[in-house]
Amino acid sequence: MKDATMIHFDPTAARRWLPRLALIALLPLAACQSLPPPASMTTIPGTEGARVLDALALGQRAAQAGGDEQKRELTHAQQAYGRDKSLENRLNLATLLALPTPTLGDDARAIALLEPVAGGTPGPARDYAGYLLAQLRERVRETKSSRQLKDQVDALKSLERQFIERGGR
DSSP states (O other), X not given: OOOTTOOXXXXXXXXXXXXXXXXXXXXXXXXXXXSOOOGGGOOOTTSHHHXXXXXXXXXXXXXXXXXXXXXXXXXXXXXXXXXXXXXXXXXXXXXXXXXXXXXXXXXXXXXXXXXXXXXXXXXXXXXXXXXXXXXXXXXXXXXXXXXXXXXXXXXXXXXXHHHHHHXXX
């Protein structure tokens, strides 16, 4: 008597179905290869998306560079923006100025450069400028709050000194 759970393997049928199964398994991969990538993922040189990626790459290189190299990059970006106030030069300079380093950081100038882009036509540059503006504005707010706290601590220390001086007489 045969066990009901045993499956009978027919080598002839396997030879007939194996190529078909392989084709079915590979068909989805072939379909993926024929589809173009989404528009948001394509970076054709000269497009707005490529300009944003270039600015990000510049920022990353500058963040990892030493102080002298950062100064050279900043000078180069300022000169390029002075010659041609293009979107690419604006993004590059704003990205460098937005870096939180003593050599490069100038939040106010970066914000001034990014505001027109953030209010412009929809696209990768506007998205990037909006993101960077949000980061910069938060940093400015935190810096202002920190200064206020420091001023309050200084005022308290001054009051303490005055109190000690009066009590000592």
